[in-house]
Amino acid sequence: APESPMSSSESVKSLTELVQQPCPAIDTSKDGKSQESSEPPVSESQSTTPLPLSGHSALSIQELVAMSPELDTYGITKRVKEVLTDNNLGQRLFGETILGLTQGSVSDLLARPKPWHKLSLKGREPFVRMQLWLNDPNNVEKLMDMKRMEKKAYMKRRHSSVSDSQSCESSSAGIDYSQGASPQPQHQLKKPRVVLAPEEKEALKRAYQQKPYPSPKTIEELATQLNLKTSTVINWFHNYRSRIRRELFIEEIQAGSQSTAGSSDSPSARSGRAAHSSEGDSCDGVDAEGPPDGKPSGPEALRGARPSERAEPEGLEDTDDEGRLRAPRQSSPPAPQRPGDALETLPNSATEGDASTSAASTSVLTGESSYKSKESSEKISSVPSTSSTPAAGSQKANSLQSLFGFSEAASSRNTRDSSLRKKKAANLNNIIHRLEKAASREEAVEWEF
DNA sequence: TTAAAGTCAATAGA
DNA sequence: TCTATTGACTTTAA
Numbered sequence: 001a002p003e004s005p006m007s008s009s010e011s012v013k014s015l016t017e018l019v020q021q022p023c024p025a026i027d028t029s030k031d032g033k034s035q036e037s038s039e040p041p042v043s044e045s046q047s048t049t050p051l052p053l054s055g056h057s058a059l060s061i062q063e064l065v066a067m068s069p070e071l072d073t074y075g076i077t078k079r080v081k082e083v084l085t086d087n088n089l090g091q092r093l094f095g096e097t098i099l100g101l102t103q104g105s106v107s108d109l110l111a112r113p114k115p116w117h118k119l120s121l122k123g124r125e126p127f128v129r130m131q132l133w134l135n136d137p138n139n140v141e142k143l144m145d146m147k148r149m150e151k152k153a154y155m156k157r158r159h160s161s162v163s164d165s166q167s168c169e170s171s172s173a174g175i176d177y178s179q180g181a182s183p184q185p186q187h188q189l190k191k192p193r194v195v196l197a198p199e200e201k202e203a204l205k206r207a208y209q210q211k212p213y214p215s216p217k218t219i220e221e222l223a224t225q226l227n228l229k230t231s232t233v234i235n236w237f238h239n240y241r242s243r244i245r246r247e248l249f250i251e252e253i254q255a256g257s258q259s260t261a262g263s264s265d266s267p268s269a270r271s272g273r274a275a276h277s278s279e280g281d282s283c284d285g286v287d288a289e290g291p292p293d294g295k296p297s298g299p300e301a302l303r304g305a306r307p308s309e310r311a312e313p314e315g316l317e318d319t320d321d322e323g324r325l326r327a328p329r330q331s332s333p334p335a336p337q338r339p340g341d342a343l344e345t346l347p348n349s350a351t352e353g354d355a356s357t358s359a360a361s362t363s364v365l366t367g368e369s370s371y372k373s374k375e376s377s378e379k380i381s382s383v384p385s386t387s388s389t390p391a392a393g394s395q396k397a398n399s400l401q402s403l404f405g406f407s408e409a410a411s412s413r414n415t416r417d418s419s420l421r422k423k424k425a426a427n428l429n430n431i432i433h434r435l436e437k438a439a440s441r442e443e444a445v446e447w448e449f
Numbered sequence: 450t451t452a453a454a455g456t457c458a459a460t461a462g463a
Numbered sequence: 464t465c466t467a468t469t470g471a472c473t474t475t476a477a
Contacts, residue, residue, distance in 0.1 A: 090464080090465060090466085091465075091466065092464095092465075092466090101455095101456070101457090102456075102457055102458065103458090103465080103466075103467095104456085104457070104458065104459090104466085104467075104468080104469085105455080105456055105457070105458095106466095107465095107466055107467055107468085108455095108456090108467080108468085108469095109455095111466095111467075114454090118454095119454085119455095120453090120454060120455080120475075120476090122454080122455065122474085122475080123454065123455065126455095190459090192459090193458085193459050193460070193469090193470065193471085194469095194470055194471085195459095195460080195461095195469085195470080196469090196470080213452090231471085232470075232471085235469095235470060235471055235472085236469095236470075238452070238453075238471095239469070239470065239471085241452085241453080242452090242453065242454070242455095243468095243469085245453090
């Protein structure tokens with residue numbers, strides 16, 4: 001793929017050695033502290049440690065992460081996906097044995113990798129692991145072995161359990177009664193997972209469009225209106241914001257790759273929604289990074305519109321339908337949403353019924369629901385470049401860089417990224433400016449419940 | 450204290 | 464069975 005030439009192969013081995021071999025071939029600085037072969041310690045150790053380099057590897061994973069040069073997260077996930085599918089290896093297996101993550105997390109990570117520079121140390125870890133794994137010549141083999149072993153174990157278990165009937169049942173559900181008293185098993189009553197109804201989600205999205213950072217009061221009102229727990233509403237906003245952000249990241253990447261040379265190689269490349277937002281809107285919301293105005297969103301956060309506002313993240317679920325919503329501004333940076341707009345704009349198809357949800361159906365509740373359309377548009381591939389931050393400069397980093405095998409690519413990418421960044425910055429400023437204007441003009445956004 | 454980041458784990462769908 | 468989605472929780476940072 002992209003950096004085709006270099007990537008994998010060679011870098012690979014060196015890194016592999018670094019990680020697996022008792023004596024690191026290349027590396028320089030890291031010296032030997034400790035070392036140990038961490039050969040996939042794990043992989044084979046099967047049950048014990050799920051993680052390959054966990055525990056005692058020469059360099060702890062954290063160290064590797066810390067010293068790692070900028071990695072192309074998008075490219076890495078792309079390759080990992082390829083390898084996994086080509087070899088019929090599942091995310092669960094991969095996640096548990098290689099990354100130490102659950103299937104859902106892996107899925108998410110592979111589908112929506114954040115750019116390196118946006119990741120915290122912790123967040124970079126899985127990518128470093130993936131890179132190491134990709135570099136390991138025996139990666140597939142090892143995983144296959146694991147798979148076989150698991151299967152064997154499963155069969156065995158199954159076998160025995162069959163003979164003595166309920167072993168499984170008892171373990172999971174029944175049993176506890178025996179204890180009678182034991183209080184704890186009791187609250188095993190896990191609370192059921194909340195599943196928001198489509199109308200509820202719609203309402204929340206609408207609310208988000210007006211105020212991505214709703215005040216406690218607003219949250220309270222929303223919760224009441226929707227008959228949800230406040231915590232649910234709060235969580236929803238947190239999750240939505242963060243997911244939108246990620247969605248935008250990947251759009252950004254795609255946009256970048258598209259504008260660039262080209263997605264020559266990626267098969268799926270062009271299919272994606274080409275439209276993915278003119279880069280104009282692709283960034284605003286995102287770069288805002290923190291709570292808008294820097295200050296922790298308080299209630300005040302609501303009052304002035306904040307730049308981060310962005311109508312729907314188009315990448316998210318309801319994109320298209322909602323596209324209508326954005327349509328008008330599509331070619332320009334999202335205009336600061338006028339307060340209230342969202343609601344009005346929404347074509348109110350409102351199936352009258354919605355009420356299904358809870359109580360009162362009021363503005364929020366009635367808006368039409370356009371959810372659905374989720375084609376998560378294929379996210380394409382092609383040039384991965386994600387990051388931009390120049391790789392760290394220490395020698396250590398350098399050596400590592402060579403270990404990870406990239407570097408030139410990264411630098412070349414940087415230029416492109418920076419220009420993109422500039423563009424975005426300008427765009428952002430523009431938006432902010434407009435928002436300010438709008439804010440001074442019309443302040444109050446009332447929730448009409 | 451709040452928001453973001455990172456995950457888990459339940460679930461829905463294929 | 465496997466993957467994708469998503470509400471909730473935990474940790475981290477400001």
